[in-house]
Amino acid sequence: MADRYAYYPGCSLQGTAVEYDISSRAVARALGIELIEVEDWSCCGSTPAHTVDQLLYGALAARNLAIAEAMGLATVVAPCPSCLVALKNALAMVQEDERRKELNELLELPFKGELQAKSLLQVIFEDVGVEVLAQKVKKPLKGMRLVPYYGCILTRPPKRAQFDDPENPISMDRILEALGAEVPDFPFKTECCGAAFGLPKRELVLTLSAKVLEMAQEVGADAIVVACPLCQQNLDLRQGQINSHCGTYFELPVLYFTQLIGLAMGFSPNEMGMDKHAVKADRLLEKWQEESRG
Amino acid sequence: MEILDIGFIDKDFIKAVEQESGQEISRCYQCGNCTAGCPLSFSYDIPVHQIMRLIQVGQKEKVLRSHAIWLCATCETCTTRCPCEVDVARVMDTLRIMARREGMVSERGIRRFYDAFLESVKRHGRLFEVGLLLRYNLQRGRPFADADLAPKLLGKGKLHFLPDDIKGIDAVRGIFERITKKMGL
Numbered sequence A: 001m002a003d004r005y006a007y008y009p010g011c012s013l014q015g016t017a018v019e020y021d022i023s024s025r026a027v028a029r030a031l032g033i034e035l036i037e038v039e040d041w042s043c044c045g046s047t048p049a050h051t052v053d054q055l056l057y058g059a060l061a062a063r064n065l066a067i068a069e070a071m072g073l074a075t076v077v078a079p080c081p082s083c084l085v086a087l088k089n090a091l092a093m094v095q096e097d098e099r100r101k102e103l104n105e106l107l108e109l110p111f112k113g114e115l116q117a118k119s120l121l122q123v124i125f126e127d128v129g130v131e132v133l134a135q136k137v138k139k140p141l142k143g144m145r146l147v148p149y150y151g152c153i154l155t156r157p158p159k160r161a162q163f164d165d166p167e168n169p170i171s172m173d174r175i176l177e178a179l180g181a182e183v184p185d186f187p188f189k190t191e192c193c194g195a196a197f198g199l200p201k202r203e204l205v206l207t208l209s210a211k212v213l214e215m216a217q218e219v220g221a222d223a224i225v226v227a228c229p230l231c232q233q234n235l236d237l238r239q240g241q242i243n244s245h246c247g248t249y250f251e252l253p254v255l256y257f258t259q260l261i262g263l264a265m266g267f268s269p270n271e272m273g274m275d276k277h278a279v280k281a282d283r284l285l286e287k288w289q290e291e292s293r294g
Numbered sequence B: 001m002e003i004l005d006i007g008f009i010d011k012d013f014i015k016a017v018e019q020e021s022g023q024e025i026s027r028c029y030q031c032g033n034c035t036a037g038c039p040l041s042f043s044y045d046i047p048v049h050q051i052m053r054l055i056q057v058g059q060k061e062k063v064l065r066s067h068a069i070w071l072c073a074t075c076e077t078c079t080t081r082c083p084c085e086v087d088v089a090r091v092m093d094t095l096r097i098m099a100r101r102e103g104m105v106s107e108r109g110i111r112r113f114y115d116a117f118l119e120s121v122k123r124h125g126r127l128f129e130v131g132l133l134l135r136y137n138l139q140r141g142r143p144f145a146d147a148d149l150a151p152k153l154l155g156k157g158k159l160h161f162l163p164d165d166i167k168g169i170d171a172v173r174g175i176f177e178r179i180t181k182k183m184g185l
């Protein structure tokens, strides 16, 4: 197992998604994955950059890849799907001779593009594997009924993602099952939550995210599990706004898959940043404690 | 249904979209799969398969002035499901870039949000979330929008009130400056 990876946290994981960063680092360490932070990393450019110019989008991401290359690492791991897409886009660009030249004119370090980028989910699912993960479970997630919500771009388009299935992904399902949780079918696995429109078009986000919450409630979920900071923010932080806007009474915790791996491996809820969400997960944790005792 | 008088077919526009997106627009045979799967379609003024058709018949203004191209969330569903393997999301992306260049942006709020985001990256090297929120809401004269979210974030190490510039900030600014020069802005 190649176990040294460059780690690209991305901006959200330093702010609103800090619990994703905390849980990712802790769980990786416990699974024997060494994450080495990309030195002095900068923003990947995300959605805003590719509305301005392809080269700008490519170069902002490429700066980080060039640093990882200089650090002698062959794989960059990004927990955030939006960052991952930016990194992969830059890696595709650098394969074209002319684009490689253009990119390198904009960068300080040489960028050859001889590395790959993966999501943390992919690393855990493929490089570690669910069998190994299952062996590390100390406190199975008994009694937790969890629906995995993948969002749109984690597995799409398949040509770029090269991971899991674009229409019916199963990696998080299998991981949660290995942790001992109950995982019902969830038809809205890859619906869109409204992505980056929270500020400029809030109503769109509230309408779209409400549908995801509604379906989760319908299948009797205790919580929604995500791998994306933007999905988490829209579903959790804005859940109160969704309730006022749509006249609903949702109270569904929205957790990162890394937090659940951590809990099952024996980390305490606080070590996994379970106190950092807008919608509290206390009821879920109590149910779990009871089930585990009984 | 609106009947469109096509009139002038702007062939240069078709060619420019094809070249910049790397997609063969003529491959689209109007099956409507992209629109059927588009989660944002309910908010569009022109559904995405019609955007494709309008490009085919060279309707530059109609396409570039549409709201749809800005309401697209780049979710990649259309690209994933197009039977002709057209990267539709990439085409939408190209149209946004072109609309900016031609000064034909119909969704100013969304553009301003993207610009405020990039301004933060240019200043600090990373996105400074609090700064973006304040700057964007002030600009559109709604300083207290989303103020209800603050208590949910406070005391959790999620809000940083002072930006921390990265060490290599000059390298990031350099990227922006060289691109700006290149685009002749």
Ligand code: SF4
Residues within 6 Å of the ligand: B027, B028, B029, B030, B031, B032, B033, B034, B035, B048, B049, B052, B078, B081, B082, B083, B084, B085, B086, B088
């Ligand atoms: S899915 Fe493809 S072929 Fe069908 S209408 Fe959309 S772009 Fe055209």
Ligand code: SF4
Residues within 6 Å of the ligand: B034, B037, B038, B039, B040, B041, B048, B071, B072, B073, B074, B075, B076, B077, B078, B079, B088, B089, B092
């Ligand atoms: S990428 Fe844009 S146009 Fe395509 S399905 Fe998603 S939101 Fe609709």
